[in-house]
Amino acid sequence: MPEMTLDMRVNGRKVTRRADPGQRLLDFLRDELNLTGTKEGCGAGECGTCSVFVDGKLVKSCLMPAAKAQGADIQTVEGLARPGELDVLQKAFHKTGASQCGYCIPGMVMAATSLLREAPEASLDEIKERMGGNICRCTGYTKIIEAVALARDVVTGRASPAVLEPEGVGESYIGHNVRRLDAPSKVTGRLKYAGDMVMPGMLHMAVLRSPHAHAEIVSIDTSEAEAVEGVACVITSADVPGKDGFGVFVHDQPVMARGKVRHVGEAVAAVAAEDVATARRALAKIRVEYRELPGLFDPEDALRPGAPVIHDYAPDNVVKHIPIRKGDVDKGFAEADLILEDEFSTQQVEHAYLEPEAGLAYVDADDVVTVISPSQNITHHRHMLSEIIARPINKVRFIMSPVGGGFGGKEDMIYQGMLALAAMKTDRPVRLVFTREESIIASAKRHPSRVKYRMGLTKDGRITAIRFEMLSDGGAYGMSSEGVMRKAAILSCGPYEIENLQVDTTAVYTNNTPSGAFRTFGGMQAQFATESMMDIAAERLGLDPFEIRRRNMMRAGSLTHTQQRLTSASIDRVLEAAEQASRWEPGAPTMRGPMRGDLGGPGTRAPCTLGARFETPKDSKERVA
């Protein structure tokens, strides 16, 4: 590659390197200078994790060629405070608990630093607006905004620096707001995630992914790719020495496609090379011949007789069906004064953790195959990898690196197997870092769902029977579908004691992006339907939404939908707590908004109109309240 001498000042020190001038400033900082506090969340200018100061101006370093920073004065998150110290903003982040996974946090701290430099008196609305270009998936932004406001108050002298000190402990550390112990490492960018780690002699991996949703693999020819200078190995499913297959419940997914591909983005082969660019170049030289197969893209189609079969072991395309039966639904519906029928659906959702998948594997001196990655389940991954590579379990080691957001999306072992195989084949450490696009197309999503609902109630709002039927698109592989269907079924009818119910949840295979574990594991999809039905019923019966829930809620001694006897049920307490805190005005949910007297009070914010924060709120008279 062409090289030039790049000169800049970075965090106050003069830096001179011969480097590829076409590389991004982000890569120059991370790879050449090892300043890994600057993160790559998207590589496309859309998340803010890569923010640095260039001549005092905040820029997204993923969008700037390194050559454009020639001669510039660069400040990264590592340069904000002296080693071992925190500046005011960093202390404020520590104090409020603003960092969770921490992956967005260096970028947030940089954006907030810029804000306080340019607008030290910023209002809350202005803080939100100026931080609006930085994505955080963990915190809900609330404590980040609180931290920025706190730092602003200290910087402007409105608050004493003492507010940044930890709270004194009383008689116990339980129930105490101990500041997060990991916060200093996150607000300074010091914490190393898997993609920040390097080992001597390390190779870089790139993955060839399927362009087809459903296709037979006729042949794979890797010879040309292997001949590329700088390529250490190319691996395919033929390199798997043991029993190929992983999954949280059924092991139906090969480490790389075996015989056929089942979704766009599925791994087909991987290259390990001296650098990422070489690995990517070599990918283009792998010849794969596909024969396209008819695909399944809708879960209802998957159940039709004669539908294409995605996995031979499941000729009906069903991943899992969970039935729950309690009481006698026919009797329950016969006793009802009102029967409601409705349908609900939820969409496929991306986890969007800010840290894309990344991992580093090596074989140690004792022949232990070791994988460092932000895996959400190292215990299970170790079991699966030991079978895949046919080595005893104590010769397989998983190390869980700090996870830059997971939400269930890092429970699937979708890349650790490839890393292990390449490390075994080359006897060198191998690292893989997903691009954002790879992360989105190759990782599991929240199951989309369709629910058919039938609910019978008496005039006074007691539910007499429920029939609940959910169909979910599991996508190309089983992943967590079985467990998600089970949890959806168990929780389906909500925190209510229902005497008669019939629940069925089913996940099917299609050729869509796989669905898997995602925070609530089916619980939110199911209860979205139930909680919508509760309000529909309340409207029809003229009951307050809290009241109809109380008339049906579980209590100590209740039998759950799976006929488990509860020893306690705090639903009465949380209903009351929410009702009181929100100053809820009782009444039936019949488009009551225009008449309500409880709107716009404490606990609400003003609506925002972008860019209008300096105007007088002229639409205030339009407000209903």
Next chain:
Amino acid sequence: MQRKMRGRGVAASWYGIARTATVDRAGAWAELDDGGTAKVVTGVTEIGEGILTVLAQIAAEELGIRPEDVTIGDNDTARSPEAAHAGATRQTYMIGNSVALACREAKARLFAEIAAHWEVDAGTLVAFDGELRAEGTNLAMTMAEAVDLCKRRGVVPVGAGHFAAHGTGLNPEDGSGAPWQAYVFGTQVAEVEVDTVTGEVQVLGLWAAHDVGRVINPRGVEGQIEGGVVQGLGQALMEDYQTANGHPVTHGFAKYILPTALDVPEITSILVEDPDPLSPLGAKGIGEPALVPTAPAIINAIHDAVGVRIRSLPATPEKVLAAIAEKQARAAAAREAAE
């Protein structure tokens, strides 16, 4: 109808703690170390939920030292006991209780030596925040001195602990079974404003009341609720992963829209404590349950504001506008029919 319409909605929820319909288990090791510090070894690390801080608080409380004196490792299948997965709202419950039990064993070893040294009953010893004393006496020393003394008597104060949550499998015919031993409940109220010209929905306020069992770190719990609520808001109003014939079309953040700081309502968290009677700590969990009621509360609030029921998520501006138009057309048809 006025342009900006407001309304409120509520949704309730429930959730089970730890792995479903199976025996969940975890283990941990602890050692009271030199200087009155401690080492705690578990198989987990931080995924952002604050587990390391929670474990340090638990260890500090059990051992009588300070959270910052606790070192947590090792997140490693070859160096630490089984922890299983960082998910299922199980970390505080499973690992937290394992750590508490491991620390109790380590502390018992230390207390036995100190009690023998002071010639008092071990039951009279109390340690907190780095100080150890025997109740009813004026005998006291620092935990650093205590560890030193214990070791000079030939005892290294180590402990191991494990904890199990006994769920049972579901009957394959009727689904009966006891999938969890601990349950939590939650209720959220959302207040929204609907712009009837653009269809845009803003969530202005959100009240979230959740039973989490015994609260270990209130700020940490709030952080989990706030994060869960905003993910729920994203799913309710904007997020939508789409494919066309299996080809992803929302493969970057320009196309896959996520909530930003500007979308966030004021969030009021109310922590309700119904301690778990089956575990040493009494804590339950909050990671997943926080998200469950958000979307239905928002959708119910939209109905309250403009009288339309969104049955298919997300409630995008287009969908909300179409529903309003359909409602108005229905009302007009009904008026005509009445005339």
